[in-house]
Amino acid sequence: MEALEEAENRWRRRRARIAANPSLNLAYRIGVGAVGALVLAAGIVTIPYPGPGWLIVFAGLGILASEFGWAHRLLHRVRARYDSFMVWFSRQSAAVKSIGVVFTAIVVIATLWFLGTFGLIGTWVGLEQPWLESPL
Structure with a gap:
């Protein structure tokens, strides 16, 4: 557990250094947005296929949620709906x-x-x- 906390602290310090530079922060957020959007799009495309479609969707939203509040809220909402659907489907x-x-x-x-x-x-x-x- 201590190693995980240390890694989180290192990441927070690194992110704070990035946030201190406005142009670097903007570039970082654009990069996170682009990567998150690509992963999310790949997940949406793969939803109807057997395999990890929803996992990829959640990964894409997680990437976006690391920088954007709207994505964080959407991730929780989508996850709740997915869980509800799976409970419903399992009872069918x-x-x-x-x-x-x-x-x-x-x-x-x-x-x-x-x-x-x-x-x-x-x-x-x-x-x-x-x-x-x-x-x-």
Whole structure:
């Protein structure tokens, strides 16, 4: 626990030095905003896919919340809604949970098709069908 407190104190001192220089502080905040926005956007894109979509969203909001009060408030609000939804979803019947699995599968399959994955794999195994090709 002591090592964590020491690291936090070092970070606070470093951040205070950055904040003391207005142009450096502005550049730092712009950098945090850009990185946080990119991570948040990646998380939003990956939400419907199996994997860490929501974790990436929370990471992006956490990065933004380190500098922006609105992001801190939004992070807590989104986290509360996510927790409420997961409690609700866990109480649902097998039919509702199955619909969630089917929806996820449809999103993944559609994405793979749009990205041309099926057409590419089809050429590897000698199966070249026009419907496997991406419409893009």
